[in-house]
Amino acid sequence: MSQSTINDRKSEHLTLAGLPTMQMSVTNGLDSVQFEPCALPELNFSEIDTRCHLFGKELQQPLIIASMSGGTRASRQLNQTLAAAAEQAGVALGLGSMRIAIEQPEQCSTFQVRSIAPSIPILANIGGAQLVQPEGLSHALKCIDIAEADGIFVHLNPLQEALQSQGDTQWRGVLDAIATLVTLAPVPVIVKEVGHGLGPSTARKLVNVGVQYLDIAGAGGTSWAAIETERSRTDNKAQTGEVFHNFGINLRDSLRSIQQEETLSESLTLIASGGIRSGLDIAKSIRLGASFASAASPILAAANHGTESLTEFLEQWRQQLRISCFVTGCASLRDLRYAPLITPQHL
Amino acid sequence: MSQSTINDRKSEHLTLAGLPTMQMSVTNGLDSVQFEPCALPELNFSEIDTRCHLFGKELQQPLIIASMSGGTRASRQLNQTLAAAAEQAGVALGLGSMRIAIEQPEQCSTFQVRSIAPSIPILANIGGAQLVQPEGLSHALKCIDIAEADGIFVHLNPLQEALQSQGDTQWRGVLDAIATLVTLAPVPVIVKEVGHGLGPSTARKLVNVGVQYLDIAGAGGTSWAAIETERSRTDNKAQTGEVFHNFGINLRDSLRSIQQEETLSESLTLIASGGIRSGLDIAKSIRLGASFASAASPILAAANHGTESLTEFLEQWRQQLRISCFVTGCASLRDLRYAPLITPQHL
Amino acid sequence: MSQSTINDRKSEHLTLAGLPTMQMSVTNGLDSVQFEPCALPELNFSEIDTRCHLFGKELQQPLIIASMSGGTRASRQLNQTLAAAAEQAGVALGLGSMRIAIEQPEQCSTFQVRSIAPSIPILANIGGAQLVQPEGLSHALKCIDIAEADGIFVHLNPLQEALQSQGDTQWRGVLDAIATLVTLAPVPVIVKEVGHGLGPSTARKLVNVGVQYLDIAGAGGTSWAAIETERSRTDNKAQTGEVFHNFGINLRDSLRSIQQEETLSESLTLIASGGIRSGLDIAKSIRLGASFASAASPILAAANHGTESLTEFLEQWRQQLRISCFVTGCASLRDLRYAPLITPQHL
Amino acid sequence: MSQSTINDRKSEHLTLAGLPTMQMSVTNGLDSVQFEPCALPELNFSEIDTRCHLFGKELQQPLIIASMSGGTRASRQLNQTLAAAAEQAGVALGLGSMRIAIEQPEQCSTFQVRSIAPSIPILANIGGAQLVQPEGLSHALKCIDIAEADGIFVHLNPLQEALQSQGDTQWRGVLDAIATLVTLAPVPVIVKEVGHGLGPSTARKLVNVGVQYLDIAGAGGTSWAAIETERSRTDNKAQTGEVFHNFGINLRDSLRSIQQEETLSESLTLIASGGIRSGLDIAKSIRLGASFASAASPILAAANHGTESLTEFLEQWRQQLRISCFVTGCASLRDLRYAPLITPQHL
């Protein structure tokens, strides 16, 4: 793909993702998950501990900034903002697709934010479809090196690729390549979608080849079908994509289906994403079995106002998560997993 | 019925069918059918094969242009447009009711589009109520001849007839006539509704007399009650029809009920129609057990802009169907039948 | 109650009942009852027979004009219009509450429409609460005489009475009085509500004292709570009634609950009312076990345009009922009772 | 907390509570609870008896004015209005949080309305979080003394406190403190929430330490998350609270869950609140197992127009409760508990 093409695409993505119409019109399902309030927390708010560890590093809350950005000037700035705020707030940072850093070595520095964020987990990112291209695996390893990453996201986005004019639609061998990457990579591999969700069928395949980390990225948040449809409005792929606007499995259905299968739930550490919009959503995700939550579009919106604004935003989510713990009587994330839910008593 | 009456009726049908108010206000039920996405298709997009065979002829996708048109000048033009686009796109062509060709032999040529569409299945069309009129059966056979057809649709439309001022409401013997037609016809007989649906009770009767092809034409798309109500607004049958606007069984309920009865599902090849509005809908229909899908009103809309526009439109649906295959990891229509669905996990 | 009071009340009722805001904002539940269409009726439309008998007299369709009107000049006119149209259309006629004819003998003639409607069932009407007042029973018998009635409705309207400034709220003994009336009356006694519904608990009590005819008058149509609330807007009972706007059991729930109890369904002949708004609704009512349907507010609206308009209106409902029979393959009301319904196949 | 701070807070509360946006956008669930009407009450309206006893004193209806107000001039006036109307209407009076009377002894008189309301139950009020502060228990006892109270409400409001800038978020020991208060207090202790509900988990803990009275204050009425969010709009806690706008368990779910656990239902006397908006709601609450109902925001609205207006308002609810009894055939609150409900008969 030509340099300018990737650049343009990434810029368009960053701009379009901000529009409300690029969000799905269905929810991520967490609205039907309601905590039973605990009016007797029997703890002091200050004792609530939302810290946890990801790949050996401590986070102040179980939150990962979702992969965004790419290789444009704008995204260099974005990555620095995200890194600085992540370091200050103590959350993990997922970098955007690093393909451009492989194809255009001068872009590498865009992803080199380790000096800005020395203490938090930084996660590299590569597409599943890139893995099966020539040198795909070594490119993946190189991405880890470039970013001095603690882990690497492999994103699976068949719908997005199918809707792009020049999308990568060669997907034979992707599973094998992931299996090999899991063996070779010096850091953990996390497989993610980009907004249409990983369901139990996909999870089964991944568990079978040794994947231990899944980021759901389910339906209910940013709609990549919408974004790619919008981008191709001028050509006649436009209407093609519209019918997939809400395509996918939502976060709730995915988490619950996976939890119901012991083989899956015992093998996997789950990251909840796709429409996460508050610290209360993080709490609900933990309740449904996730270990971490992640979000892209609202974080992008906050980042557009600078590092301080984003740091404040992340702190607000942490506060909401802490309040969620308080009003359910949970002192820790561990407690949250067993917080009772309301069963509606319709007549 | 007088020549001008049929002509007028058909023109009115073609015009009215374009209005949004002539669509039912209920859905065809496919919105509650959601594919679990497969994020690891393990196939290349280019390998996806949506071809299939209908009556010995190959289609590029399992789609039949639904019966429309009649004997007016406009419909001669329409039939030619439909035929040309069907040939180019490789889909089957259902002709509109050919009654007029019997009653007004000079109209025969309206339906003679074989030279324009030599390689695709062309399907003749006659009303169930016409079959029981004098010479009904030989008329049916004549329709097949005129159109050089590969099959013949018998449409059952009791509600539509009951709402027309001069409708055919003599339905005794229709089932027997169909049974005889199945035995005599040199080509397969497909029984269809026109938008209010064939349910399991009707399917049972038809299977018992040897019918092997059913086109559901269920509630959720074009509302014939609405169209006939609109046409008779001036006389006082108008309000009579309004209460039947959404009458009928929808596509989903019909397909699923039929699938649940082994005798039916084993004996029948099903065509899904009534509100089919995208290639994703085609995919869902295949998933629910149909072998083909069919649509009228959106195809009419595209045909109004000419052959090229319709061909592009049909190609777009094929692309959507292919994408549906891709994102569910299906290489073929056969695979699609077993694609996992999402079970909502409400709390 | 003073003469002018009853007169005024009745006039207000007739005027208010026409306002859309006086209808409940919930449905009568028949919208969730959907016939499976029969695309092979195997009958000729002209053969469909919707005739039936009520108290020895033939009706052209199973419809009773619901009790309305009272003792004003307007209602004398109304009764004559209703009677003439009922006679022409061959439906039964329920007279409005005849209390005024007892209290003001000069009003008797208002209810004497037998000469206008010689061949149809005419049904007298008295309030349950009137029965327990001095001479209540003999008044009831007198009402039958005055109207030369084939039956008598006893309306039970505790909510309406409780919301009227001078309502009859002495209900001790009403059940006993009904029991006695059943024994003494020369014609059958039908117990009805006025729009809030007779549920299974009330049905049980009535069956136990020998009542054989029930008119549900369920929630989903005219709201008497709304009408009485509106009438008392000036005094402070207004807001009191608002919360009862939709109070009651709807037609569907009532019919189905009663059908599920063999003792009830075997002892009772049911009249379906409360929100009946078409011949399709009549068909659904028959399907749910009713023998007749009845309606007030839409009939009042048609009657306001005169006898011819109302006759046409009644004919339209008959036509809709016949079409409902046709498209479900039913030749008679008896068949309709076993017409298959659609079971939604949600996923 | 400084004098002016509490004063300001209370004034803001009283003002904000009147805004429709401060109500939850979910219902309290009572809308799905529908009485089966009884068309044969077999009682005279005048016989209906809604009287009951609370702490040895007779009420004209099972209603408690919910705790509101505080220590401002406005609330002194409010308390006097509430007391006068409560006395006239024969309902119980819950005083607002009396913390200010402890912290600012000159404010004591605000809560001293016994002379205005000599015959009804007056209930003191203190926060659960205040109980664990130094002298908390003796303060509680003092509140009872000041108000010459018949009982004392302990309100549990962890969400509200967590959302206030200077909220009390030390909740260790609250349960023990309640246990002690139950033992020491000369009058009964009622534990309540303030609008997010007491669910079965909390109820279990309270029953275990001997609490016998629970006021649900469930989700569906006034939203304290909304009010505290509004109050802090200027600082950056604002958005933090928005996600909790509808947080909590609603009245119906809470009552039904508690009823389903015999240990709970046998040990507890329940007060239904949170979105109670009519006498019909009171009736439904009694049906679901509550012994009393309570409301704040609609009573505040009526009280703003003076004692007479509020008395009339309370009388209207009593009338609605009586009508609810009449139309369900219940002569007393005891009967109401067994009134049949409608089970919707969807198809």
Ligand SMILES: Cc1cc2nc3c(=O)[nH]c(=O)nc-3n(C[C@H](O)[C@H](O)[C@H](O)COP(=O)(O)O)c2cc1C
């Ligand atoms: C502007 C933007 C750019 C993105 N770029 C990438 C990417 O390069 N790689 C990737 O794996 N996901 C990418 N995503 C997907 C997100 O990581 C995330 O999975 C998805 O947006 C769902 O989260 P949300 O609903 O919180 O936005 C991007 C999302 C946005 C909004």
Ligand SMILES: Cc1cc2nc3c(=O)[nH]c(=O)nc-3n(C[C@H](O)[C@H](O)[C@H](O)COP(=O)(O)O)c2cc1C
């Ligand atoms: C303009 C128009 C004309 C039609 N004419 C016929 C016809 O002649 N014969 C027939 O069997 N069906 C006819 N139909 C019904 C269609 O074949 C189809 O069953 C129905 O419209 C449902 O599909 P849809 O929802 O995609 O429109 C007609 C439909 C339309 C819109």
Ligand SMILES: Cc1cc2nc3c(=O)[nH]c(=O)nc-3n(C[C@H](O)[C@H](O)[C@H](O)COP(=O)(O)O)c2cc1C
């Ligand atoms: C204007 C009007 C007057 C009525 N008067 C009486 C009456 O006198 N006696 C009676 O039993 N019901 C009376 N009803 C109630 C009707 O008989 C019927 O039960 C009720 O309106 C429900 O039917 P609907 O929804 O079709 O209006 C009256 C209804 C209306 C609209």
Ligand SMILES: Cc1cc2nc3c(=O)[nH]c(=O)nc-3n(C[C@H](O)[C@H](O)[C@H](O)COP(=O)(O)O)c2cc1C
């Ligand atoms: C203006 C206002 C002030 C309140 N103050 C108190 C209080 O001081 N103590 C308390 O326990 N509850 C307080 N509440 C909560 C109410 O007692 C009640 O539990 C809650 O508002 C739910 O009832 P509603 O939906 O009828 O308003 C207050 C409510 C309002 C509206």
